[in-house]
Amino acid sequence: MVNTPTQEYGLKELQLETTFGGFGVETAGEIPMIGLTDFDNRREEITDQLWRAATDVGFFQLVNHGLPTEEIHRAFRLSEAFFELPSEQKAAFPLKKGLNAGWEFMSQVRPSTRTADQKESFQITLPHMDDLWPNQTVVPEFQRVMLDFEYRAWQIGMQVLSCFAERLGFERDFFTEAHDRCQPDYQSTLRLLHYLPMPENEPDASLWRAGAHTDFDCLSMVFQQEGQGGLQVSPGKDAEGAGDNRVWHSVIPHDGVITCNVGDMLMRWSDDQLKSTLHRVRMPKPGEYRGPRYSLAFFCQANKEVMIQGPAGKYAPISAADYLLQRIQANFAEKAKP
Template sequence: MSGVSLSSVPPLSLADEARDPAGFAHALGASFERFGFAVIADHGIDPALIARGWAETRAFFALPVERKAAYHLPGKAGARGYTPFGIEIAKDAAQHDLKEFWHVGRELPAGHRYRDRMADNLWPAELPDFKPTFLALFDALDRVGLRLLAAIARHLGLAPDWFAGPTENGNSVLRLLHYPPVPADAPGVRAGAHEDINLITLLLGAEEAGLQLLDRDGRWLPVAPPDGALVVNVGDMLQRLTNHVLPSTTHRVVNPPPERRGVSRYSMPYFLHLASDFEIRTLRQCITPQNPDRYPDPITADQYLTQRLREIGLLK
């Protein structure tokens, strides 16, 4: 470890966005340009709702293995329901991640044009409060994500509502993550070095140590937000859209120190995605003589997602 604290990435208050939209946009954009990450306090999500989310998460992962396995949908790339321990692997990694997870997606009405691309949610019959809790938390994170995207748009010189259309009914996913306790000699890391696929990620639960980002000088910096704060990072889709003006930073979750290896780690990342048929085309204002267009050929969000899911082993 470098000994450098992520206090150098100052927490930002989302309350400032309402008081000073331009100032907040500048601070958020500067944090993303420097680190690819930001720490967001005062996000306004009901603490009681978050607490219910943690309780339901722990209750599900405490179920017997055979009961959890009943909610695994083979061949569906983990898009909904349960993905067992040891399936996902970071791109180009030698070992699988030490985690299991559950995915909650967007609820779409009957006949919606995205129903053939976005599967219906699956809900554990053993936990009657699971569905209402996570539908409410999904919506809350979605609303916060749109506020952050409005600030990103301002930072890029776009209209504040620029992302509203491209993300309407987007293929976003709330992931409930469980990293089980590991033995003292556990190989690898809980989650290998990777970048996120999506537009931005909003993460609850990074207070338990382990999350690190790879800084420009090659050092791994620990991400240690204040209690209750969100960690937000740029995903590959936003990096591509902005021609790397906003970088998607490599990050990982390392095994804890020996005294914490008998403790489970839980987190809840919300992967905010574009609409499936949105065409990712480099923003003109992000192309300069010094930063020529890296991606002259556009690609739809769904095509890009499919490519990446194959790379990480969730889609064959």
């Protein structure tokens, strides 16, 4: 059965997301791979590749991006160490309401599924991390490594967004200034994710590790570990109309590769020239790896006071704070609605 949109959510992006719950059809497919080697001298070539990928597919993968694989592995090891803590210890760092900082367990409910994602996460949003860092005796080096990783991911994200800025007719540093790490209203987020191990019996068909959704930021950057699959993309320029016939491609995880996608915030900012792409993390099938799955995601989200409006003015201006708050409130709930 194809879900139909409701008026339950204020943003059109959220109304559309209620139609994405079907399993769809899985097929083989490739995600464009873009190398950032010699970025300054190859800027025009890289911009062409990014624009084509972001308008045709909406997803792309970055290689030769300058973040060493060993540093990515170190961040994964510390993320796993945090999630291995007893629940009562993790509960000392609770998610701060409306601020996207802290730990949550199975509290994210997608409009597409109305069931809780089978995962836990720890959000790092710099201005709101007071009292949220585990100390050296709990997870040694956690704060130092994650702050460095956040900064390195931000740098790569701003490189990519600078290419989109110029193609849209903005100044090269337009999005860098909109994501200023030094400001108290900075709200880009590094998210550590732990998808729960699955039992050997056939899982409940209504459950997802992460239900189908589009991201609500400008740019998402996901780091995966080899052998821990499940991320799937429904590529193409238009998300509407496919229903349960939607086609899904699996994104095979590789060490050192950053999987990126355009989010709703950038889609709106581009007057819909760049398309936010639907994706999900499905449950393992029989015979597939069923152990825990970890990923690291960096979300480039404009500072709260920045006003979002595209060069053609297709949509009324909205502050990044108001936009993000509506999306967070729609995706986090104590329980799924009946």
